[in-house]
Amino acid sequence: MLFNRAKSIESNIDKYLENILKSSLIFKVGLNEYFDGKFDEFEQRSLEIQKLESESDEIRREIKYKLYKELLIPDARGDVLGLLETLDTVIDTAEMVMIRFSIEKPTIWPELKNDFIELTDASTKCVEELISAARAFFREISKVADCLVKVHFWEHEADEIEERIMRKAFEGDFIDKLSHKVHMRYFAERISLLADEAEDVADRLDIYTIKRSI
Numbered sequence: 001m002l003f004n005r006a007k008s009i010e011s012n013i014d015k016y017l018e019n020i021l022k023s024s025l026i027f028k029v030g031l032n033e034y035f036d037g038k039f040d041e042f043e044q045r046s047l048e049i050q051k052l053e054s055e056s057d058e059i060r061r062e063i064k065y066k067l068y069k070e071l072l073i074p075d076a077r078g079d080v081l082g083l084l085e086t087l088d089t090v091i092d093t094a095e096m097v098m099i100r101f102s103i104e105k106p107t108i109w110p111e112l113k114n115d116f117i118e119l120t121d122a123s124t125k126c127v128e129e130l131i132s133a134a135r136a137f138f139r140e141i142s143k144v145a146d147c148l149v150k151v152h153f154w155e156h157e158a159d160e161i162e163e164r165i166m167r168k169a170f171e172g173d174f175i176d177k178l179s180h181k182v183h184m185r186y187f188a189e190r191i192s193l194l195a196d197e198a199e200d201v202a203d204r205l206d207i208y209t210i211k212r213s214i
């Protein structure tokens with residue numbers, strides 16, 4: 001561990017990563033409930049993510065304070081802060097997508113339901129592998145690269161499913177109105193954005209890992 005003398009920092013980072021992972025799982029369960037028409041359950045999941053996001057902001061601020069107070073390795077401190085800040089975009093994105101669904105209440109056509117489920121699954125798997133990579137960065141840096149390969153794999157899968165949804169929506173004849181086709185395109189992009197954000201963090205994490213390995 002980077003924090004051989006600062007166990008409180010280690011504990012806070014574990015909690016922070018756990019919250020991001022939990023938010024992606026709630027995101028997946030919540031959207032699947034939405035796709036199944038369980039809107040009350042979905043709204044509850046949305047509130048759960050908002051609560052996690054607020055809690056994670058508090059943890060991140062506490063980590064930042066303790067890093068400057070207790071950690072004696074300036075380079076490592078900067079990398080850790082950079083990683084935590086970029087990881088925050090992941091949970092922010094999950095919260096934002098859930099809120100958009102809650103506000104706009106898009107109709108998910110039966111012809112696209114399984115595709116949206118697959119897209120949600122790929123995006124959340126991307127986050128799961130990112131969290132594994134982040135944990136490896138702090139504990140066993142040699143395993144980071146393997147986890148990052150999986151992040152890129154699932155992000156690519158999400159891109160392909162996103163394109164499939166858009167093609168079905170615009171080329172099929174089951175949606176009459178252009179506005180509804182655009183709605184499907186928009187929400188496919190929003191769900192896929194979670195994978196995009198995870199990949200962006202993975203790219204940053206790759207750089208931090210190279211720095212620690214030199």
